[in-house]
Amino acid sequence: MLFWADMTMLDAARVHALLASRREGFSLAQPFYIDESFHALDLDAVFLNDWLFALNACEIPQPGDYQTLQVGGTSVVVLRNPHGEIKAFFNTCRHRGSRLCMEPQGHVHRLVCPYHQWVYDLDGALLHARQMPPDFERIGYGLAPVQVEVICGMVYICLADPSDSHPNTPDLSRFRQAVTPYIAPHQPERTKVACSMTIVENANWKLVIENNRECYHCSGNHPELLATLVEFALPDDAHGSQDFRQLMDDKARQWDSLSLPHLPADGGNEFRCIRLPFHRGAVSFTADGSPACTKLLGELTEPDLGSVRMFRVPNNWNHFLSDHIMHFRILPLSANQTELRTTWLVHEDAVEGVDYDVETLTSVWRATNDQDARLAANNHLGVASKAYVPGPYAPSEFMLRNFTNWYADKLAAYVEHASSKPRTIALQVSNG
Secondary structure, three states, X not given: OEEOOOHHHOOHHHHHHHHHHOOOOEOOOHHHHHOHHHHHHHHHHHHOOOEEEEEEHHHOOOOOEEEEEEEOOEEEEEEEOOOOOEEEEEOEOOOOOOEOOOOOEEEOOOEEOOOOOOEEOOOOOEEEOOOOOOOOOHHHHOXXXXXXXXXXXXXXXXXXXXXXXXXXXXXXXXHHHHHHHHHHHHOHHHEEEEEEEEEEEOOOHHHXXXXXXXXXXXXXXXXXXXXXXXXXXXXXXXXOOHHHHHHHHHHHHHHHHOOOOOOOOOOOOOEEEEEEOEOOOOOOOOOOOOOOEOOOOOOOOOOOOOEEEEEEOOOEEEXXXXXXXXXXXXXXXEOOEEEEEEEEEEEOOOOEOOXXXXXXXXXXXXXXXXXXXXXXXXXXXXXXXXXXXXXXOOHHHHHHHHHHHHHHHHHHHHHHHHHOOOOOOOEEOOOO
């Protein structure tokens, strides 16, 4: 059995050849979706080297509240410290590497390793190392920090070493500047969790993202969603009806009068942010289009503001409405499985059973998530067939073109960077 000492020993020539043969405007070659070696490459090139959406700050409201998330073989703990700041650390004890927080979420006063009871404060400093000698320097053994950025209450983390000179870890400032005017009026930081659910989709993470990035499939698969959602992704979509164009004109005038930005933000291949309307008479993602929560977000007074649709590679999309917010977060589990976590947020003072009902709030997207999971799983099965060859995107699938271009550029830059490093020695070990 052959193990490589690090990822610089991957077959860079194969990756380059597959990228070079890629046709823009077509789906990716089969290995990118089903090969476990490409799953490992994706973890290193993308998920360990980019900003990931982790959670909303309202999910850890009190000092000592924490959540963990798993990125490949790496666990991260995101917590609120005694000063109210959001911090993130690798969930790994500095003694012999034991995992610290074993539960997906919880509350602690200190982080205590369950193995040998090393104790850390909520800023990551090592407070106590039982039975270590008197000259042991605790200051050199604090928890390894993870980079954190908070944008309107949305917490992003980056597992890359900030001192690394890798050229492909992006700066979030352009994203922050572009999307803040769209989402700030909805005040995500002043919300609470009404419901959260996690499912595992039997599909590669890229197929899960691609499914989300187009509504070409919606009319044949999402009756609950299309009861309210306008399936067109652009205000001037050439396929839009005269009624749609009139609806866009009417809503644009309203949004302009409220000083709410709505035209597509310039996110290139990295992100997308736009405000789009619901069908006439609908104001929220509910079965009949009625409000999902009667207490509106922040200081909003208008129940029908459509939905701000926001997406950022590689793992998050969102809807910001007048009455609630939805965050969707994906994390790859293997080449053929992806975790999808959906969180519904309402105003921090909304009362369940009075202002909202969880079933009404969540029913449309619970149905949609189940439908999408089946579609993505079936897509994965088809891509795994010997008959699969990359197919062309429809014009309405322009966001898939953006995504696959971003992904190809990300991999190319990573492999080029890795190939320039000194090559390490491969270790041959027996199976016995």
